[in-house]
Amino acid sequence: MKHRWPLFLSMHEFRITPVSAPLAKAQRDKITAFWESENAQVTNPEKRLEEVAYCAHTEDGKLIALCSYHLGRGIYNELPLYFMRVFVAKDYRQTLLAFNLLAHLAESLADEAKGNLIAKGVGVAAILETDIVKNRGTIECCRTFQFPINKRPLTFVLTGYTSTGSPEYCHFFERVVNSSKPHNSGEKDSSDSLNHSAFQRVSMGQNPSLDASIASFLAKERQLELESVQAYLQQKIIYVRYQDEVIVTLGLLAPKLLPEINAIFFGLNLVAASQEGHKINSGASSFIEDIFSDMNVRHSGKLGEAVGIYNLHSGKTSLPLINSRTRFHFQGLDNEGRELRLRYFDGAKLVV
Structure with missing residues (x-):
């Protein structure tokens, strides 16, 4: 059986590169043309252009995907999170390219937050679009993946739903809690050993x-x-x-x-x-x-x-x-x- 789309893309078939702000006019025009060619429904494209962090190109330079993010609040936990959005050209959507882009962005933001006690976001979040969810019939409560860019596996947990029923997944940056603060000891103990x-x-x-x-x-x-x-x-x-x-x-x-x-x-x-x-x-x-x-x-x-x-x-x-x-x-x-x-x-x- 011949698949319409490639199920997997070799790392040699595309390259993922970071995007530095502000975007040059040529970059802005290229991304805008990409959205138009793929009939992307982009609200406030000028703002989205400022949020683009990574792009994926084929070896011949064709833009096939991009990843952006913005700071927002979790639906239920109300935590400050970096909400990530990925847009992939339709001929490459049944691949791991979207996850690879998310892996690059999540790793970059985690590195930025590491050791930074005043980091704006405490984790990253992604919302799965409603039509994708309906087509799948089921959703996983927890997703873990790791690409070469990641130092450790990234685990995203289901944390809530939008008003339209799209599930929200969060990956929290792991940090050391300030042990000088008193806390409810329901999970963590000062001593965790019991004799016999x-x-x-x-x-x-x-x-x-x-x-x-x-x-x-x-x-x-x-x-x-x-x-x-x-x-x-x-x-x-x-x-x-x-x-x-x-x-x-x-x-x-x-x-x-x-x-x-x-x-x-x-x-x-x-x-x-x-x-x-x-x-x-x-x-x-x-x-x-x-x-x-x-x-x-x-x-x-x-x-x-x-x-x-x-x-x-x-x-x-x-x-x-x-x-x-x-x-x-x-x-x-x-x-x-x-x-x-x-x-x-x-x-x-x-x-x-």
Whole structure:
């Protein structure tokens, strides 16, 4: 079967070059003519010309694609992000050229932001056009790719939708959080080691003695009636972390629709043991890692099921946008000011 377009382009068939502002008149005319020849619907072309960052040409100098960006705010997370746009000539759209251009621009902006505490953008974003989404039928919740220009793989996560239903994907620049700032320790711990610790997924009803221990632990830590706790636990997926055979943390999960993504996630609630009025949070990040790993094996790549795990913090934290340990990313603040963080299962997809 002969394809209308080449599925892959060799690096020897085109070259990607950066564009320096301000554009010379000849460059502006060439790009404008390219848009016209491809019937591109470009709003405010003068402004777009100022935003062009990379161009792709064939070996004989024919312009076949370009990539531009502008500073904006995330749809739901409201973070300052560099929104990237790619336009590729129709004969080259079924190739990896668009991703290659995005890879060049994202790497350039990440290098610029590295070590720059006053960088304007905290990441890059791209919006997938609605007609492309409809043709595909499904969208991936997480996309990772790497080209020779990239020092490490670039991971873009689904973070929201435009008013017309186009999905927004974000890649956050990884930076070190200021450790002098106090923060909610729901994911990150000052100490992450537990001596003689153990991890277990529990199915209520199989071990009456363990069921009673879990119910008593939760009733004590949440100051609830034992009968109401037992009914509550029947509706949860339960993980237990022990220290020296004593329960120190419960991980309770239940499915819920997150309207920000329009998908089902498992909400994760951690209940830690108290000691002299203080919560013992040691090992929380490791516990979250273990829970995610087990749930990921059970649910990854299953269309129509939950696509990941989320948890809520009581207020805005000073954690990095991507927790380097748990890999949960900042999704935004809900209407009660709580910080929402989530992570997708491997291969998670949504029907559109």
